[in-house]
Amino acid sequence: MRPSVKAAVALADVATVAGVIALWQSDSAATASYLSKPSAVFAAIKVWLTNSTLLGYIPVTLWEAAAGMLIALAAATVIASLLAASSRAASIFEPFMALGNAAPRIALAPLFLLIFGTDLKSKVIFVATSVVFIPFFSIFRALTTVDQDLLNNARCLGAGRFAIVREVYIPAVTSSVVASLRVTVAFSLLTAILAEYLASQEGIGYEIQQAQNNLQANYAIAGVVIIALIAVIIDMALRLIERRALVWRDPS
Amino acid sequence: MTTRSGRLIQLLVLVALVALWQLLVSAGAFNAIAVASPASVARQLGSLLGGATIWLDMLHTLRGLAVGYLAGVVVGTIIGTLMGISAIARAYFSPFVAFLNAVPRLALIPLLIAWLGFGQGQQIMLVFLVVVFMVLLTVQASVQNIPKRFVDNAIMIGASRLQLVREVYLPAIGIWVISSARVAIGVGLQVALVAEFFGGHQGLGYMIEEGESTYNTNLIYAAVVVTAVLAVVIDSLLGLVNRRAARWLP
Numbered sequence: 052m053r054p055s056v057k058a059a060v061a062l063a064d065v066a067t068v069a070g071v072i073a074l075w076q077s078d079s080a081a082t083a084s085y086l087s088k089p090s091a092v093f094a095a096i097k098v099w100l101t102n103s104t105l106l107g108y109i110p111v112t113l114w115e116a117a118a119g120m121l122i123a124l125a126a127a128t129v130i131a132s133l134l135a136a137s138s139r140a141a142s143i144f145e146p147f148m149a150l151g152n153a154a155p156r157i158a159l160a161p162l163f164l165l166i167f168g169t170d171l172k173s174k175v176i177f178v179a180t181s182v183v184f185i186p187f188f189s190i191f192r193a194l195t196t197v198d199q200d201l202l203n204n205a206r207c208l209g210a211g212r213f214a215i216v217r218e219v220y221i222p223a224v225t226s227s228v229v230a231s232l233r234v235t236v237a238f239s240l241l242t243a244i245l246a247e248y249l250a251s252q253e254g255i256g257y258e259i260q261q262a263q264n265n266l267q268a269n270y271a272i273a274g275v276v277i278i279a280l281i282a283v284i285i286d287m288a289l290r291l292i293e294r295r296a297l298v299w300r301d302p303s
Numbered sequence: 304m305t306t307r308s309g310r311l312i313q314l315l316v317l318v319a320l321v322a323l324w325q326l327l328v329s330a331g332a333f334n335a336i337a338v339a340s341p342a343s344v345a346r347q348l349g350s351l352l353g354g355a356t357i358w359l360d361m362l363h364t365l366r367g368l369a370v371g372y373l374a375g376v377v378v379g380t381i382i383g384t385l386m387g388i389s390a391i392a393r394a395y396f397s398p399f400v401a402f403l404n405a406v407p408r409l410a411l412i413p414l415l416i417a418w419l420g421f422g423q424g425q426q427i428m429l430v431f432l433v434v435v436f437m438v439l440l441t442v443q444a445s446v447q448n449i450p451k452r453f454v455d456n457a458i459m460i461g462a463s464r465l466q467l468v469r470e471v472y473l474p475a476i477g478i479w480v481i482s483s484a485r486v487a488i489g490v491g492l493q494v495a496l497v498a499e500f501f502g503g504h505q506g507l508g509y510m511i512e513e514g515e516s517t518y519n520t521n522l523i524y525a526a527v528v529v530t531a532v533l534a535v536v537i538d539s540l541l542g543l544v545n546r547r548a549a550r551w552l553p
Contacts, residue, residue, distance in 0.1 A: 052390050060394040067399075085417045142309050143316070153489065153538040154531045157409075158496035158508060161515040162523055166337040241407040245497065248412065256410075263413050271413050279406040286405040 087269040095273035105258060109277070112243055112254040115171060119178025120239040126179065127186035128224060135194035145191070152184040157242060160249055169250040174243055181242045185235050186228055193227035194220065229296045233289045240282055339520040347521035348528060357510070357529060364506040367423050368495045371430025372488060376480060378431075379438025384476065386439070387446025404436045409497055416502050426498035426506075430491045437487045438480060445479040446472065481548040485541040492534055507533070 052060075072089050087095075099105045130148075134141040160177060167173030197219060205215050228235075247256025255274050262270035321341050327333060328340035339347075351357045385392040386400075408429060415425040449471065457471050499508025507530045514522035 052394065056391065057394065060391055063395055064398055139309075143312050146313060147316075150535065153535050155493045155496055155534045157493050158511065158530055159527060160497075161500065161511050162527060165515055165520070165523065166333075237405070237407065241409050244407060244410050248409075249500065259413055263417075268417055271417070275410055275414050278410045282407050282410075283402055283405040 085268055087272055091269035092272045092276065095267075095269040096276060099270070099273050099277060108253055108255050108258050109281070111171070112240075112247060112256065112278075113281070115174040115246070115254065116178060116236075116239040116243040119175045119243065120182055120235060122175065122179040123182040123239070124186050124228065124235070127183050127190055128228075130183075131187050131190040131194055131224075135191060141191075141195075148184065148187060148191075152188065156181045156184070157245060160242075160245055164246070164250050169252070171253075174246040174251070174254075177246050178239050178242045182235060182239050185231055185238060189227040189231040190224050193223045197223050226297060229293060233286060233293065236285060236289060237282065240278075240285070244278060336518055336520060339524045343521050344524040344528065347525040351522075351525050351529070357507075357526075360505055360507050360510050361529070361533065363423070364492075364495055364499065364508065367426040367498070367506070368430055368488070368491050371427040371495065372434050372491050374427070374431045375434025375487070375491075376438050379435045380442050380476060380480065382435075383439040383442025384446055384472065386443040393443075400436060400439065403432075404440075408432045409494060412498065412501050415498075421502040423503060425502050426495055429494050429498045433494050434487050434491050437483060437490075441479050441483045442476050445475050449475050478548055482545055485538065485545050488541060489534070489538055492537065496530060 075086070076089050078086065078088070134144055134148075159181075163173060163177040163180070167176050201219050202215065205219055210218060243254075244256045247254040248260055251257040251260075255278055259271045259274035262268070262274065325341045328335075328338055382392075382396060386396050387393075411432065412425070412429065415428050419425045419428055453471050454467065457467055462470060496506070496508035496511070499506035500512045503509055507526055510526040511523055511530070514520065514524075514526060
């Protein structure tokens with residue numbers, strides 16, 4: 052593409068965004084009470100980022116997502132290793148994991164709230180159980196499809212059990228975790244927010260629900276915008292990490 | 304391959320789990336409000352399946368899923384094809400696609416309800432927003448990966464623009480849309496259910512939420528069982544379609 056065309060396209064992108072915001076700002080008074088206005092949302096974002104209570108909600112949500120995700124990664128590694136170690140166990144239990152994966156997990160959120168309560172711990176449990184299937188299948192596949200040549204070569208070179216785990220299996224697991232990390236992280240954040248929407252006492256999702264109940268549409272929308280921005284920034288960072296980390300892999 | 308004895312062990316594991324569940328509930332190991340016993344859930348399930356409500360609820364959820372999915376396929380195919388064919392379209396749309404696709408769509412539910420109300424509109428929009436990007440990215444990749452010689456051959460034989468679309472592009476796109484349907488509809492069903500937690504007064508998701516808000520534990524578990532079975536049935540049907548479609552894939 053010529054640079055002039057490129058610039059024109061970028062300009063069209065900016066114009067589209069500006070157009071949507073302008074349309075929203077000039078919207079009639081009838082819908083303004085529900086959908087607020089960009090100027091009011093912008094003001095609410097400013098309040099959000101300066102008010103210590105509201106600002107404190109952001110790490111709460113991130114913590115729920117991160118703790119749940121770490122538990123899920125650990126559990127997935129353990130389960131996948133156990134199943135990969137025995138093909139008999141794998142043939143019996145893998146279908147159960149597949150069933151759990153096909154089940155509408157996020158639709159089970161109300162059940163988790165009922166069983167584990169509405170506090171922080173229950174959100175971490177919900178995130179962990181919903182997320183665990185994503186890294187499980189990628190780790191399981193990595194472990195069961197480890198290149199036989201690599202194993203044989205390592206053995207020829209005199210590698211013991213421990214050395215094979217350290218030099219062959221752990222790198223295989225790590226790269227599969229990195230490869231599925233974007234999906235895992237996105238799903239963790241999403242499930243944490245969903246649980247907060249349903250029942251919570253703190254967190255970004257909690258504040259959005261509060262604002263909605265108090266008919267403060269601009270605060271609710273500001274919260275959604277903040278979540279969206281956090282998600283997009285994390286996703287961009289992970290994309291960068293993924294590209295760096297997997298650079299050595301076969302293009303196949 | 305699972306052997307016959309493997310299947311038997313699977314069945315035994317399943318029976319043992321249900322028995323353990325029943326035993327623990329009978330022994331009073333759980334809070335009665337939170338965990339229902341398999342026997343009482345089965346009773347609830349029996350009376351639900353005998354009535355009309357559950358079928359209407361299922362129909363409601365499936366309708367929201369179907370309309371949202373189809374809208375996502377149509378819009379995703381159109382924009383994805385444009386992005387696959389034209390570098391300018393690709394440059395124009397890709398910032399929006401990259402940004403919106405990274406936004407957790409479920410977080411938008413309050414926004415969608417404010418915009419479209421508590422009816423089925425917000426559910427359809429949510430399913431659409433999830434499906435459209437999956438389809439779009441698949442279609443874009445499939446259009447870009449059509450071997451150039453196919454296009455050249457068709458033109459050489461004298462294909463018109465319309466024929467080119469009908470004979471070369473559409474089959475390539477169609478096969479990939481079908482093969483991506485399993486994942487897209489699976490995720491679509493989940494968000495359709497979640498949308499019903501928050502808006503509307505019908506659907507399987509609403510039934511789960513109603514059970515929770517009225518502390519009718521049996522109802523929640525029964526609705527969850529119906530939902531899970533529905534999800535697994537849809538998933539296996541699409542798996543079948545997928546295998547059929549995969550025969551044609553390169």
